Amino acid sequence: xxxxxxxxxxxxxSLLERETVHRRLARTVGNPAxxxxxxxxxxxxxxxxxxxxxxxxxxxxxxxxxxxxxxxFDEPAAMVAEAERIRDTxxxxxxxxxxxxxxxxxxxxxxRALRERFGTAVDLYVDGNRGWTAAESARAMKEMxxxxxxxxxxLCPADDVLGRRWLVSQxxxxxxxxxSAVSPADVTREILGGSATAISIKTARTGFTRSxxxxxxxxxxxxxxxxxxxxxxxxxxxxxxxxGASYELTARRPGELSNFLDMSDDLLAxxxxxxxxxxxxxxxxxxxxxxxxxxxxxxxxx
Amino acid sequence: xxxxxxxxxxxxxSLLERETVHRRLARTVGNPAxxxxxxxxxxxxxxxxxxxxxxxxxxxxxxxxxxxxxxxFDEPAAMVAEAERIRDTxxxxxxxxxxxxxxxxxxxxxxRALRERFGTAVDLYVDGNRGWTAAESARAMKEMxxxxxxxxxxLCPADDVLGRRWLVSQxxxxxxxxxSAVSPADVTREILGGSATAISIKTARTGFTRSxxxxxxxxxxxxxxxxxxxxxxxxxxxxxxxxGASYELTARRPGELSNFLDMSDDLLAxxxxxxxxxxxxxxxxxxxxxxxxxxxxxxxxx
Numbered sequence: 001x002x003x004x005x006x007x008x009x010x011x012x013x014s015l016l017e018r019e020t021v022h023r024r025l026a027r028t029v030g031n032p033a034x035x036x037x038x039x040x041x042x043x044x045x046x047x048x049x050x051x052x053x054x055x056x057x058x059x060x061x062x063x064x065x066x067x068x069x070x071x072x073f074d075e076p077a078a079m080v081a082e083a084e085r086i087r088d089t090x091x092x093x094x095x096x097x098x099x100x101x102x103x104x105x106x107x108x109x110x111x112r113a114l115r116e117r118f119g120t121a122v123d124l125y126v127d128g129n130r131g132w133t134a135a136e137s138a139r140a141m142k143e144m145x146x147x148x149x150x151x152x153x154x155l156c157p158a159d160d161v162l163g164r165r166w167l168v169s170q171x172x173x174x175x176x177x178x179x180s181a182v183s184p185a186d187v188t189r190e191i192l193g194g195s196a197t198a199i200s201i202k203t204a205r206t207g208f209t210r211s212x213x214x215x216x217x218x219x220x221x222x223x224x225x226x227x228x229x230x231x232x233x234x235x236x237x238x239x240x241x242x243x244g245a246s247y248e249l250t251a252r253r254p255g256e257l258s259n260f261l262d263m264s265d266d267l268l269a270x271x272x273x274x275x276x277x278x279x280x281x282x283x284x285x286x287x288x289x290x291x292x293x294x295x296x297x298x299x300x301x302x
Numbered sequence: 303x304x305x306x307x308x309x310x311x312x313x314x315x316s317l318l319e320r321e322t323v324h325r326r327l328a329r330t331v332g333n334p335a336x337x338x339x340x341x342x343x344x345x346x347x348x349x350x351x352x353x354x355x356x357x358x359x360x361x362x363x364x365x366x367x368x369x370x371x372x373x374x375f376d377e378p379a380a381m382v383a384e385a386e387r388i389r390d391t392x393x394x395x396x397x398x399x400x401x402x403x404x405x406x407x408x409x410x411x412x413x414r415a416l417r418e419r420f421g422t423a424v425d426l427y428v429d430g431n432r433g434w435t436a437a438e439s440a441r442a443m444k445e446m447x448x449x450x451x452x453x454x455x456x457l458c459p460a461d462d463v464l465g466r467r468w469l470v471s472q473x474x475x476x477x478x479x480x481x482s483a484v485s486p487a488d489v490t491r492e493i494l495g496g497s498a499t500a501i502s503i504k505t506a507r508t509g510f511t512r513s514x515x516x517x518x519x520x521x522x523x524x525x526x527x528x529x530x531x532x533x534x535x536x537x538x539x540x541x542x543x544x545x546g547a548s549y550e551l552t553a554r555r556p557g558e559l560s561n562f563l564d565m566s567d568d569l570l571a572x573x574x575x576x577x578x579x580x581x582x583x584x585x586x587x588x589x590x591x592x593x594x595x596x597x598x599x600x601x602x603x604x
Binding site: 014017050052057187212214217221 | 316318319320321322325352354358359361362363486487489490494514515516517518519521522523524548549550
């Protein structure tokens with residue numbers, strides 16, 4: 001896609017003509033990942049030419065984000081043990097618990113076990129990846145009513161339009177739209193349709209240019225925002241934290257920045273590291289991401 | 303305000319910490335003009351330090367805007383003569399006609415005279431500054447139904463809530479909210495309340511940082527945008543065109559950039575000039591606005 005479709009559209013433009021790039025790429029439907037990669041590469045190169053970090057170009061609010069860690073499906077005891085390990089190793093104290101199994105008590109038992117183990121020392125939220133029906137979601141939320149959840153994310157499908165609206169209207173924590181609200185127009189539609197009360201921004205699918213639009217839209221609509229993870233490696237996580245640190249609204253909540261911990265290798269010459277529950281942006285110009293040429297050669301697919 | 307309230311809040315911050323500046327200024331209610339002046343001065347200084355224009359920092363879509371000219375209240379013949387002079391002198395072919403007098407035929411006769419004189423060679427829109435009632439506005443719009451208006455702006459007060467909503471629902475051209483939708487939250491409220499279907503962005507009241515937010519919000523909501531004029535002199539007009547040229551949505555329609563033509567003197571060392579109906583951004587870093595120190599000394603109020 002990049003070489004055959006998008007590159008010819010932007011060759012010859014300056015790094016400063018970002019809105020022209022944005023509009024030319026938008027002529028092609030779909031392919032958000034390729035467009036986002038190109039967009040973020042342009043911001044990185046612009047930052048490098050100006051000797052300014054991408055975070056400073058975007059807004060410069062802070063230089064780090066707290067990190068939330070996702071806990072995948074397992075027995076309660078195993079998930080508690082994993083949370084302990086992550087907390088002890090990285091200082092992370094916010095956990096996003098995957099839910100959506102049947103019966104719902106399989107998952108609510110996990111959340112309860114985590115709360116019982118850690119008390120108020122951790123923040124917990126749940127992500128259903130549309131696994132439950134609206135009715136199951138409502139039942140699960142009632143079962144977890146005393147567990148002080150931070151958010152609930154995509155518990156049931158947004159395409160179950162009226163069921164989802166009914167669910168969101170009764171959930172008393174922000175309900176995050178993720179895969180159901182990718183573009184700014186999706187955000188407008190889903191929020192006005194009552195399908196969510198908060199959104200997840202993922203730089204892997206909206207780059208920096210469209211993530212900035214989505215941020216400003218969400219802020220103007222009065223929504224909570226979470227920086228999400230699109231199975232990002234280290235470079236993707238660096239993009240996410242670079243954007244999230246740019247604004248107060250995105251830096252306010254822990255970002256989903258720990259997925260790379262599960263990967264055995266990566267492209268960055270110097271690995272990212274999470275300490276005291278935080279991930280910092282890289283000092284220096286652009287994204288500050290030096291790529292290891294040997295690894296790039298090894299892993300590239302073209 | 304600037305010296306006593308806002309300056310102490312931002313002294314010591316870098317030009318790159320714009321979001322921190324933005325949030326600190328937002329602690330103080332009101333004073334949009336002072337906040338905007340400070341915000342735009344920061345973007346100008348940042349552009350100068352990076353040797354990049356403000357337009358390029360914001361988005362870099364184009365380097366100029368077409369200009370629309372406002373025609374004040376007078377007899378039809380005099381307003382036609384003024385439009386001829388403006389067209390012949392500056393090449394401007396878009397006119398915003400002030401309306402809101404009683405009976406409405408005082409104003410509709412002007413718009414008709416302009417259309418009869420110029421045919422399809424000009425674009426016309428009307429701005430009521432809330433001068434009519436909703437019913438008068440509806441009657442005037444019916445009288446002008448054959449005059450091919452581009453927009454209608456603030457014909458009746460937004461605080462006449464239900465009357466305004468009734469009016470907007472029947473007007474078949476974009477209805478611009480100006481003074482009724484200053485902040486992003488105002489835009490959300492007024493648009494969702496059916497009080498408008500388009501908005502005016504004025505850098506004099508939202509600076510660059512909040513104008514960018516308003517632009518991204520409007521785009522995400524699917525609204526038309528016009529760059530408006532807050533009785534701007536040359537420096538203010540330069541700020542408006544610098545912002546408007548940054549994005550396709552703001553550059554698509556002529557901007558209200560000609561108000562300075564009515565002023566006998568200004569602060570800029572080199573005057574702005576409108577030619578072929580267009581105003582260009584200044585080449586060079588920041589806003590490219592060199593201030594004449596003698597004039598500044600003469601006109602300053604502190």
